[in-house]
């Protein structure tokens with residue numbers, strides 16, 4: 001089974017109820033790929049009500065308890081989420097999340113019936129030091145739990161230095177990392193060749209088609225350009241045509 005194509009929007013801490021109109025504009029065009037919107041938790045239920053796949057941007061590793069401000073995977077599922085982004089670099093950096101914590105959260109997501117979108121990516125210093133492939137290998141080994149399958153896990157390669165900067169790796173650099181991820185997952189999981197692999201970091205209408213033509217790139221995790229239908233619509237169209 002070939003990986004499914006997925007255009008995923010990570011709205012981060014952006015958007016109020018008024019932003020839902022942007023989703024209506026994207027839905028107005030036919031899509032030849034899966035489309036996922038991960039809005040702030042406050043909007044998940046409203047996005048789900050539109051009949052589009054939606055997800056959280058983080059979850060706790062425990063199913064319930066005294067964890068003020070946190071959300072359990074089962075609670076995301078309860079309001080209509082099908083996915084949850086885990087291990088985003090903004091959480092690994094701002095909240096010092098470790099690979100082991102990401103793996104525990106992914107396990108909780110799987111137990112709740114959610115697809116975990118697990119993010120990996122090197123910093124600029126790590127790339128400059130020639131450590132990119134080692135960093136990605138270690139993050140995959142540590143962040144992807146043994147219970148992962150192609151049905152419950154998507155991997156997103158997001159170079160930290162490309163997020164929100166307008167800079168992207170070269171096509172060869174993306175291809176190199178995606179080939180590595182495909183190899184590592186195939187070596188570890190029976191269906192590892194079928195995991196969907198996304199690229200994320202400054203994906204825009206102007207570079208989407210080129211990125212989607214790179215081998216083993218099955219879609220994108222889009223930040224800023226997912227907030228406006230005039231940007232996200234053409235990205236969905238480019239993936240549909242890829």
Ligand SMILES: O=C(CO)COP(=O)(O)O
Nearest residue numbers: 010163164201202223224
């Ligand atoms: O972090 C990202 C998606 O998770 C990428 O963000 P940008 O598309 O804004 O660079």
